[in-house]
Amino acid sequence: TKVDGIYDSDPKLNKDAVKFERITFHDALVRRLEVMDSTAFSLCMENKLPILVLNLWDNSGLRRALLGEKVGTIVDSGQVP
Numbered sequence: 001t002k003v004d005g006i007y008d009s010d011p012k013l014n015k016d017a018v019k020f021e022r023i024t025f026h027d028a029l030v031r032r033l034e035v036m037d038s039t040a041f042s043l044c045m046e047n048k049l050p051i052l053v054l055n056l057w058d059n060s061g062l063r064r065a066l067l068g069e070k071v072g073t074i075v076d077s078g079q080v081p
Contacts, residue, residue: 004055005073006033021070024078035075050076 003011004019006028011017025045028035035041035053044051054061054072065071 002055002057004058004061004071006035006053006075008033020073022074022076025075026078028075044075045077048077050074 006020006023007014007017008020008031009017011019023033025041028041036051041051043049052065052072052074054065056062061071
């Protein structure tokens with residue numbers, strides 16, 4: 001994406017938008033957050049495949065995520081494995 005995670009509203013339109021560090025699939029759906037294509041999102045949810053939403057245009061974002069730093073927003077089932 002072009003944003004650094006998932007927010008409660010569009011951060012480009014709302015300077016007070018709040019970024020989620022982690023959110024469940026269910027909460028993202030209930031809040032009607034436009035995370036990604038709904039079919040892809042549903043497939044990830046059904047198969048319990050977590051999603052990391054981060055800004056791929058940030059040159060260091062993916063590297064930081066791979067190094068274990070807190071980057072972006074994690075979307076998962078909310079259950080502890």
